[in-house]
Amino acid sequence: MNVPDVALPDANQSQPGKTPLRPLDIVSRGWSWLFLLVLLIFFSITGQGFLNIYNFQTIGADMSLVLIMALGQTFVIISGGIDLSTGFVMGMASVAAALVMSGLGSSVPLPVVVLAGAAAGLGIGLIPGLINGVVIARLRVPSFIVTLGMYGIARGAGFILSGGQPVSIQTNGIGQIGNAYLLYLLPDGRVSFFHLPSNLQGVRPSQIIQLLPFPLIFLVVVVLICAWLLWQTRFGRHTYAVGGSEEASRRAGVPVVRHTILIYVLSAFMASLAGVVYTLRFSNGAADVGDPLLLTSIAAVIIGGASLLGGEGTIIGTVIGALIIAIIQNGLIFLGINPFWQFIAVGVVIILAVLVDQTKKRLV
Amino acid sequence: MMADVRPILQVKDLYKHFGGLVAVDHVSLDIHPGEVVGLLGDNGAGKSTLIKMISGAYKPDGGQILLDGAAVSFATPLEARRRGIETIYQDLALCENLDASANIFLGRERMRHQLGIFRVLYRSYMLRESRQVLDQLDIRIPELRNPIRLLSGGQRQAVSIARAVYWDARLMIMDEPTAALGVPEQLKVLELIRTLRNRGVPVILISHNMQDVFAVADRVIVMRRGSKAGEVRISDTNENEVVGLMVGVEYTQVIKQIHDAPEEVHITTHDESEKDIT
Numbered sequence: 089m090n091v092p093d094v095a096l097p098d099a100n101q102s103q104p105g106k107t108p109l110r111p112l113d114i115v116s117r118g119w120s121w122l123f124l125l126v127l128l129i130f131f132s133i134t135g136q137g138f139l140n141i142y143n144f145q146t147i148g149a150d151m152s153l154v155l156i157m158a159l160g161q162t163f164v165i166i167s168g169g170i171d172l173s174t175g176f177v178m179g180m181a182s183v184a185a186a187l188v189m190s191g192l193g194s195s196v197p198l199p200v201v202v203l204a205g206a207a208a209g210l211g212i213g214l215i216p217g218l219i220n221g222v223v224i225a226r227l228r229v230p231s232f233i234v235t236l237g238m239y240g241i242a243r244g245a246g247f248i249l250s251g252g253q254p255v256s257i258q259t260n261g262i263g264q265i266g267n268a269y270l271l272y273l274l275p276d277g278r279v280s281f282f283h284l285p286s287n288l289q290g291v292r293p294s295q296i297i298q299l300l301p302f303p304l305i306f307l308v309v310v311v312l313i314c315a316w317l318l319w320q321t322r323f324g325r326h327t328y329a330v331g332g333s334e335e336a337s338r339r340a341g342v343p344v345v346r347h348t349i350l351i352y353v354l355s356a357f358m359a360s361l362a363g364v365v366y367t368l369r370f371s372n373g374a375a376d377v378g379d380p381l382l383l384t385s386i387a388a389v390i391i392g393g394a395s396l397l398g399g400e401g402t403i404i405g406t407v408i409g410a411l412i413i414a415i416i417q418n419g420l421i422f423l424g425i426n427p428f429w430q431f432i433a434v435g436v437v438i439i440l441a442v443l444v445d446q447t448k449k450r451l452v
Numbered sequence: 453m454m455a456d457v458r459p460i461l462q463v464k465d466l467y468k469h470f471g472g473l474v475a476v477d478h479v480s481l482d483i484h485p486g487e488v489v490g491l492l493g494d495n496g497a498g499k500s501t502l503i504k505m506i507s508g509a510y511k512p513d514g515g516q517i518l519l520d521g522a523a524v525s526f527a528t529p530l531e532a533r534r535r536g537i538e539t540i541y542q543d544l545a546l547c548e549n550l551d552a553s554a555n556i557f558l559g560r561e562r563m564r565h566q567l568g569i570f571r572v573l574y575r576s577y578m579l580r581e582s583r584q585v586l587d588q589l590d591i592r593i594p595e596l597r598n599p600i601r602l603l604s605g606g607q608r609q610a611v612s613i614a615r616a617v618y619w620d621a622r623l624m625i626m627d628e629p630t631a632a633l634g635v636p637e638q639l640k641v642l643e644l645i646r647t648l649r650n651r652g653v654p655v656i657l658i659s660h661n662m663q664d665v666f667a668v669a670d671r672v673i674v675m676r677r678g679s680k681a682g683e684v685r686i687s688d689t690n691e692n693e694v695v696g697l698m699v700g701v702e703y704t705q706v707i708k709q710i711h712d713a714p715e716e717v718h719i720t721t722h723d724e725s726e727k728d729i730t
Contacts, residue, residue, distance in 0.1 A: 122460035322561050322570040325550075329558055332547030339545065341530055341559030 096242030119444055120408045122389060123437075127415050143418065148304040151414035153362045154179075155307060155407065157378070158385035158392075159314045160358025162406045165389050166318075167351050168398025169224065169231035173238035174359035174385065177216050178378030180246035181363030185209030186255040186373025189262060198261045202368070208366040210357060216242050217356025221349030231352075246375030254374035257367070266369030270300035274328075302344040304364060309363070315403040326349060331398030387434060388413055391441040412437060459484050460520060460654055461506070461623050467514035468501050475501040477678040478515065483623060486652045488645055490665035490686075493675030494698055499658055500694045502675065503625055506656075507539040508532030519622065522611050536622030538628060540612045548601040549698060552593055553582035558613040585618040586610075589647055606637025613644050617653070624648060628714075629665055662691050674698055 130138040158176050164171045189205035196204075216238050223234045234401040257263075264283070272280040318324035326347050329337040338344045359378065367373045392409030394401025416437065417430045459482040469696030476498045483489055491498045504510040506517060517524055519535055526532040529539065544693040546555045564574040579596065586593060588610045591610040593603065600608055609629055616624055624686045626645070630638040645655050659665050665672060666686060674697040675683045682697040 320566070320570075322563065322571070322573065323555065325558075325561060327575060328549060329547045329554075332549035336545055336547050337558065339529060339533070340547075340555075341533070399547070 095145040124408055124412050126242040131419035137424045138419055140378050147414050147418050149301045152303040152307040154381045155410040156362040157359050157381055157386040158406050160355035160408055161385050161389050162401050163327055163351050164355045164400040165394045166331045167327050171355045172235040173216055174380030175378040176239055176242035177213050177356050177359040179240045179375040181209035181213045181376055182367045182373035183246050183255055183375055184212040185364045186257055186368040188258040193259055206364045210360045213356045213360025217353035225348035235239050236324050250375050254372050256313035256372040261445035263371040268302045269298040273291050273297035318403050350435040387438045395426050462518040465515040466512050470511055472619045474678050475635050479680050480631045481673055486649050487670045488649050488655045488668050490669035490672040491658045492655055497675040498678040499675050507537055507625055537623040538616035538621035541627055546600050549599050550597055551597050552611045553579045556618055585614050589614055605633045606640050609641055619722055623654050627658045676700055
């Protein structure tokens, strides 16, 4: 055999610039953690009352809607697309859920009302998701265009469905579910799950310790499911693959069309879930409740390290991104700064995030 | 050798035209187990079209493709791949954001059960198998969990080849596998081609690099203007003859003249033009 003994030069020898990449990679990936930590320390020192378990529960509950939307968006962005319709899909779902819940009223037991409303909200949200996915994957129209169209369609449908007015629910108990805590600690040592004990003589409301708000618990469960889906399943692996190279994925036998459709259905489903959670928390539904959250949710994904070019991103990154935004918004309130500065601060962070990402790419 | 008796791939009278242009004109060839066949030809000679028909990217307008003696027809490259015809391209073949093991198992992920009901990626198995096939082929990748993007061109090429080997490719088609590589990596890819041959996997090697072809091929097939201009064993030929087949007999004379008296030809032309100007 005349096989020459030539080894593949490994990265250390052939590209000296590539070796120090690993620590750099860690820094560039960890910068959002670091930034979050800096924000926490900064606001803890400067903002009176910021460092407080109640405040953190509030932050968690308040960011739940944005984060649920952002989780769906994470899949879309990793796959190399974008979904601009999530805001109004969320609104439309909240309207559908509110209509069903107020329509059923007190005629059926509360759990049935809640389930029927949730099913209506989630069900109606599948339609725009399916349309987005089919047009993008089969007809090969860019996702930006298709979902921009769906942005308008869902907006119109939501307003038509609600008659242009917010739909409020009078049924007792709906708002309580969305605002309940898992655990109540009373000053006399009593503990109660799910709702306040009925016998509350001599106890002032401020003495009751309320722990683990429902929206926060729900959020944690949803985050864990999404992380599992993206990291452990074939669905997640194919999401990265399609975002890395659609052509290579197709050649390797990944069902790219079906997968892309599923991703947009998932995104719309998550947006609808946010809509249902909104309805349960605020006892109403309106077509435009999700619109302000759209860009914030995309910002969370980008700050979390996902690339708009596709192929990169993680669930934990998106969680950190959403936390950074929520803490900036919350912390500035504690500092007594005009709330309009929030927009400026979040805007600066978005640009910063992309700058860090680009610097990383250049160094690679 | 008995194995050489039955060809793995037989191409019979393959024909393809684009409008009035005949791209491949009734070409026939056989590929036997464990042989490396160089496919040569000038730009536009029909190499790519021929290969694309074999790999399922184009549908032939006439003729037959037989794999292991049975007639096959592929609607897509994926179908050809499933039948064991593996094409290694320069790019487009790998997901650069995934690691080597994810790429080797892409679309054919190995799953395991979790809690009895969920099916999840069996990462440790896929990593182990990937390491094994890379070791078998003597491919060294220092950090297997790095995304492909961080590997060198040769390492990427090697991962593609390892993937094909792992999934039991019957025939490997390589389109300019060394074009974008540095010299040491070119040698490694050529070594890999020899390894494949030793494992009995035939390789069709398309290359502009005559030295590469002469270094590894057993046989060359030369295409010119859509037809097969010649088919020779490497041991019976030399580079000049092959170039002659590629460019055709009318140019062979010109090349011979230039080759025999390059200086004279050159100087004469030069002088004359100078005189004309002055």
